[in-house]
Amino acid sequence: MNKVVPTADDAVADVAPGSTIMLGGFGLCGIPENLIAALVKLRITGLHTISNNMGVDGFGMGLMLEAGMIASHIGSYVGENRRLETLVLKGELDLTLIPQGTLAERIRAGGAGIPAFYVPTGLGTVVAEGKETRKIGDRTYVLEQALHADVALIKAWKGDRLGNLVYRKTARNFNPAMATAAKMTIAEVEVLVEPGELDPDHIVTPGIYVNRLVVGAAYRKPIESKFIQSGGGL
Numbered sequence: 001m002n003k004v005v006p007t008a009d010d011a012v013a014d015v016a017p018g019s020t021i022m023l024g025g026f027g028l029c030g031i032p033e034n035l036i037a038a039l040v041k042l043r044i045t046g047l048h049t050i051s052n053n054m055g056v057d058g059f060g061m062g063l064m065l066e067a068g069m070i071a072s073h074i075g076s077y078v079g080e081n082r083r084l085e086t087l088v089l090k091g092e093l094d095l096t097l098i099p100q101g102t103l104a105e106r107i108r109a110g111g112a113g114i115p116a117f118y119v120p121t122g123l124g125t126v127v128a129e130g131k132e133t134r135k136i137g138d139r140t141y142v143l144e145q146a147l148h149a150d151v152a153l154i155k156a157w158k159g160d161r162l163g164n165l166v167y168r169k170t171a172r173n174f175n176p177a178m179a180t181a182a183k184m185t186i187a188e189v190e191v192l193v194e195p196g197e198l199d200p201d202h203i204v205t206p207g208i209y210v211n212r213l214v215v216g217a218a219y220r221k222p223i224e225s226k227f228i229q230s231g232g233g234l
Helices: 033-042 061-066 082-089 100-112 175-180
Strands: 020-023 047-050 070-075 094-097 116-119 133-136 139-145 149-160 182-193 212-215
Touching: 033 061, 033 149, 033 182, 047 061, 061 070, 061 082, 100 116, 100 139, 100 175, 149 175, 175 182
Parallel strands: 020 047, 020 149, 047 070, 070 094, 149 182, 182 212
Antiparallel strands: 116 139, 133 139
């Protein structure tokens, strides 16, 4: 039952080319940066990624883009990555943008065994193109399909050797939902404890959803953009 592996390299060693991969995080908050770095070393190509955003140039998923590893991406926000913009405009990467709430619910549905659901968001826009619509009551809704992945790479604050995970504040974001929606979930944590040391009421992701666990190292935790204002008011 000990799910801890020695290194991030060991954790992702058998990720296959062409896999669909979910990556936790919101901006650069709560991203599995050690697992991403290990994946980049492998230079696996043809990956289909699902993540709220695409990191930034030179860090996080931006490193995967620079290595030419990603064939398509499903996400909500990509405005911090110039490399992605270039690839999309050249037709070298297939990009699907989804409203953020819908993205979160499609991932949650994938983990809950819900094949599809109706939402009003996106009706009458490009978001609804090619999708089934249905009138329920006095409103029309768009049918959205659940999302699944071969692998989920997620980040938590604390974990025990059984794979139980605790998140810290906003770094929780998409990580718990993604942990449930993949065939194999690989988690990295900042702190590893023994079974029984985590408060059961604080565990968000039970170990049954986690296949492998690794202790991350040398976290950078950068901020995407910094705005500094000197005196003089607004």
